[in-house]
Amino acid sequence: MYIAIDIGGTKMRAALYPDKGIEPLRIKRIKTIGRNKTTLERLVTLIKQVWPERGKILALGVAVPGYLNPHTGIVYSAPNIPNWKQLPLGQILHSKFNTTIMLGNDANLAAMGEWRYGAGQGTHNLLYLTISTGIGGGVIINNNLLVGAQGLAAELGHVTILPDGPLCSCGQRGHLEALSSGNAIAKFVSDKLAKGIRSSLKNIKHISAQDVSLAAHAGDALAQEAMDRAAGYLGMALANFVHIFNPEMIILGGGVLQSGSRFLEKTRIALERYIIAKEYLEHVIITRAQLGDDSGLYGALAFAHTGAIAPLN
Amino acid sequence: MYIAIDIGGTKMRAALYPDKGIEPLRIKRIKTIGRNKTTLERLVTLIKQVWPERGKILALGVAVPGYLNPHTGIVYSAPNIPNWKQLPLGQILHSKFNTTIMLGNDANLAAMGEWRYGAGQGTHNLLYLTISTGIGGGVIINNNLLVGAQGLAAELGHVTILPDGPLCSCGQRGHLEALSSGNAIAKFVSDKLAKGIRSSLKNIKHISAQDVSLAAHAGDALAQEAMDRAAGYLGMALANFVHIFNPEMIILGGGVLQSGSRFLEKTRIALERYIIAKEYLEHVIITRAQLGDDSGLYGALAFAHTGAIAPLN
Numbered sequence: 001m002y003i004a005i006d007i008g009g010t011k012m013r014a015a016l017y018p019d020k021g022i023e024p025l026r027i028k029r030i031k032t033i034g035r036n037k038t039t040l041e042r043l044v045t046l047i048k049q050v051w052p053e054r055g056k057i058l059a060l061g062v063a064v065p066g067y068l069n070p071h072t073g074i075v076y077s078a079p080n081i082p083n084w085k086q087l088p089l090g091q092i093l094h095s096k097f098n099t100t101i102m103l104g105n106d107a108n109l110a111a112m113g114e115w116r117y118g119a120g121q122g123t124h125n126l127l128y129l130t131i132s133t134g135i136g137g138g139v140i141i142n143n144n145l146l147v148g149a150q151g152l153a154a155e156l157g158h159v160t161i162l163p164d165g166p167l168c169s170c171g172q173r174g175h176l177e178a179l180s181s182g183n184a185i186a187k188f189v190s191d192k193l194a195k196g197i198r199s200s201l202k203n204i205k206h207i208s209a210q211d212v213s214l215a216a217h218a219g220d221a222l223a224q225e226a227m228d229r230a231a232g233y234l235g236m237a238l239a240n241f242v243h244i245f246n247p248e249m250i251i252l253g254g255g256v257l258q259s260g261s262r263f264l265e266k267t268r269i270a271l272e273r274y275i276i277a278k279e280y281l282e283h284v285i286i287t288r289a290q291l292g293d294d295s296g297l298y299g300a301l302a303f304a305h306t307g308a309i310a311p312l313n
Numbered sequence: 314m315y316i317a318i319d320i321g322g323t324k325m326r327a328a329l330y331p332d333k334g335i336e337p338l339r340i341k342r343i344k345t346i347g348r349n350k351t352t353l354e355r356l357v358t359l360i361k362q363v364w365p366e367r368g369k370i371l372a373l374g375v376a377v378p379g380y381l382n383p384h385t386g387i388v389y390s391a392p393n394i395p396n397w398k399q400l401p402l403g404q405i406l407h408s409k410f411n412t413t414i415m416l417g418n419d420a421n422l423a424a425m426g427e428w429r430y431g432a433g434q435g436t437h438n439l440l441y442l443t444i445s446t447g448i449g450g451g452v453i454i455n456n457n458l459l460v461g462a463q464g465l466a467a468e469l470g471h472v473t474i475l476p477d478g479p480l481c482s483c484g485q486r487g488h489l490e491a492l493s494s495g496n497a498i499a500k501f502v503s504d505k506l507a508k509g510i511r512s513s514l515k516n517i518k519h520i521s522a523q524d525v526s527l528a529a530h531a532g533d534a535l536a537q538e539a540m541d542r543a544a545g546y547l548g549m550a551l552a553n554f555v556h557i558f559n560p561e562m563i564i565l566g567g568g569v570l571q572s573g574s575r576f577l578e579k580t581r582i583a584l585e586r587y588i589i590a591k592e593y594l595e596h597v598i599i600t601r602a603q604l605g606d607d608s609g610l611y612g613a614l615a616f617a618h619t620g621a622i623a624p625l626n
Contacts, residue, residue, distance in 0.1 A: 067590060076592055125462040141454060141461075148454075148559025149438040150592060158589050159553040163475060170589040240472040244557065246461025276471050276483040277380060279389050279463060 001025070001055050002304045003047065005062045006106070006296035008032060009080035012043060016050040017301055019058070022117060026050045032081065039081050040089075044096060051097075059100040060093065061304030063109040063296040070103050070151040102303045104145070108154055109299030110253070110291075111138020112145050116302040118290040119251045127247040128289070129156055131234065132254035133209075134169060135177040138299075139245060145303070156241065157181070161233050179233040182209030182256050188226045197222055213259035230256070231263050235270020242271070242280050253289025264288070314338070314368050316360065317613035318375045319419070321345060322393035325356060329363040330614055332371070335430060339363045345394065352394050353402075357409060364410075372413040373406065374617030376422040376609040382464040383416050415616045417458070421467055422612030423566070423604075424451020425458050429615040431603040432564045440560040441602070442469055444547065445567035446522075447482060448490040451612075452558060458616070469554065470494070474546050492546040495522030495569050501539045510535055526572035543569070544576050548583020555584070555593050566602025577601070 005014045012032050015024040028049045030042055037045070047060070066078025073090015090101045104112070111120075111128035120126045120140070128138045137156025139146040146153045157177035158170055165174025166184065178184050186207045193202055199222035201207055201215050215223035238250060256263065268286055275281055291298055318327045325345050328337040341362045343355055350358070360373070379391025386403015403414045417425070424433075424441035433439045433453070441451045450469025452459040459466045470490035471483055478487025479497060491497050499520045506515055512535035514520055514528050528536035551563060569576065581599055588594055604611055 067592065076590070141459060142457065144455065146454060146558070149561040149596065150559055152590070152593055153557060153559035155556040155589070158556045160474065160549055160587065161476070163549065172587060172589060236473055236476065243468040243471045244466060245459075246463055246466035248462040274473065274485060276468070276485060277389070277465070279380065280465055283462065 001052055001057055002301060003050060003057055003060045004297050004300035004304055005043070005047065005060070006300055007039075007043065007062065007064050007078075007081075008106075008296070009065055012039075012046055013297055014046045014050045015297060015301075016052060022298065022301065025052070038083060040083075040087070040092070044093075047093075047097065057097070057099045059102055059304040059307060060097060061102045061104070061109070061300035061302075062089070062093070063106040063300045063303075064089070064103055065106045068103055068105060068151055070147055073101060073103055075103070100304075100307065102300075102306070104147075104300070104303050105136075105138075105151070105154075106296050106299075107136025108138040108145060108147065109303050110136070110289075110295035111140060111154075111251070111299065112302045113291055113295040113297070113299030114251050114253070114289055115140045116305075117298045118295065119287050120249055123247075123249045125245065125247045126249040126251060127156075127238075127241055127245055128251045128253070129234075129238075130254035130289070130295075131181060131252060131256040133182045135181045135254075139247075141245065145306075156237075159237065159240070161237055176233065176237045180230040180237070180256075182254075185209045185212050185226050185230050185256065188229065189222060192222055192226075199223065209256055209259075213256075213263075216262070217260060227259065227263055228266050231266035232270045235267045235272075236274050238267065238271045239274035239276075242284065243276060246280060248283060249285045249287065251287055251289050253292075253295065257288055314365055314370055315614060315617045316363060316370055316373045317610050317617055318356070318360065318373070319609035319613055320352075320356070320375065320377050320391075320394075321419075321609070322378055325352075325359055326610055327359045327363045328610060328614075329365060335611065335614065338365070351396060353396075353400070353405070357406075360406075360410065370410070370412045372415055372617040372620055373410060374415045374417070374422070374613035374615075375402070375406070376419040376613045376616075377402070377416055378419045380465060381416055381418060383460055384464060386414060386416055388416070413617075413620060415613075415619070417460075417613070417616050418449075418451075418464070418467075419609050419612075420449025421451040421458060421460065422616050423449070423602075423608035424453060424467075424564070424612065425615045426604055426608040426610070426612030427564050427566070427602055428453045429618075430611045431608065432600050433562055436560075436562045438558065438560045439562040439564060440469075440551075440554055440558055441564045441566070442547075442551075443567035443602070443608075444494060444565060444569040446495045448494045448567075452560075454558065458619075469550075472550065472553070474550055489546065489550045493543040493550070493569075495567075498522045498525050498539050498543050498569065501542065502535060505535055505539075512536065522569055522572075526569075526576075529575070530573060540572065540576055541579050544579035545583045548580045548585075549587050551580065551584045552587035552589075555597065556589060559593060561596060562598045562600065564600055564602050566605075566608065570601055 135157030448470030
């Protein structure tokens, strides 16, 4: 059997799966941050709750929301879990559960989940982006997950698209995440409202990307400008990624993609506008993610199936 | 034995290598474009000149200066060889020589050459960029060459760094190649001179990047600005690539890198300025290419050694 775990900023889920198949035998959830126990203690409890009474666990796959090294099992940092800094999570879980531990970045593993069980089934080279409050990514190259020398690859939200552009969550400027994420969309509108631009959104206190999306649907000019701008920069970034990876498929997930067909259409138009040779797009399918909130859990399962990631050094 | 061929814009070289080792048994060169014969006919003649009287050729590796699909052997286009459009080069060479034909993009194969025989020996994940009149790239990921679904990956010169920036050779704007290549450096100086900026370069008719480099060494302020600007954008692009690939090593080659240590130093400073987490650079070696003009030939040999690239579809 396999155990897959998806650690989110607010909740953690663990599921027990049979040797083959993706119907969970057990599934449990728990809050990531709680009063009485540390996140690590809560995680260990959660795993024990789904652990089988008999039978062998072949591997335990974990999707972690942060920077980590899958080769060493060290979590460098996880923005939403303050105490996880230079945490040897792989080693700790191995010593407690004595099975193969496969740690991966959550967006990377979501890409793997969509590839094995979602929109990307049957492809060999795909690009996955989740456009949510932030932007995360994952890349499958010739049937392998791109992880990089220390497991830090595929940070597709943190590429400079507009030098000296808006401030990003990472402290740099003009990154894709600072231009096309949900937070970026909301901030663009807030900044324009502060300058006196008219909009139906002017009386909302803390504007969210969803507010902007709804107002855009209702015909609000500022909201439409904000959504189209985000889609335009996303398309430009996708052209870069297509020149870099030459994928067969681009899968887009996350809350911002729920905003309707206009956002995806504007993204596609920008991508076509910035591509350097038609051959790149002749066979590319651009599609929505299919697994929703389950992509991380499925990805952790798919990653656990790969059994062991060989240490590179 | 193996045969490796490097097709350049002005000359082609072919070399015969023993089963093991990199000392050529024979090496021949010929002009790429000539009066009497087509480039394809000249290439076939060149291969015959190095073909051994006895013994078996295990594979023939060819570095091609253009867009091509290594899986199908079709050359989509080669900017410096006007007649090569949708040319089934792999099939043609296979029918004439009846051995495994391995075609690769020249910059991709140069990366492979540096990895196997040059600056990158012993690494598993590296990024290679050649900064010449244009900018080409190649990426080794977990001991494999990145080629993409149709072999069009790693076009690292054609990523947008500055939206609405200078015109690129491909027709788009603000690409890395339009900001940091030799042509971009020369054009920046020419444009400034046309606006009346003072410089020791003002009496040179057709300014080259080498002219700018020499003037920068001699203390010319405009020339130094041009070189530093190119290095700054290159460093910004490298930060993007490091976030995307998390390599162990970055190898920089091409004529612009011959301009002295200041260019590399300014590139490194910009890279450090734009990186999002120190872990990315802790183990990265940034170094110059070692194989010079031979990188394509060595890369074609290394690619021939990989024997056969499996068709993906």
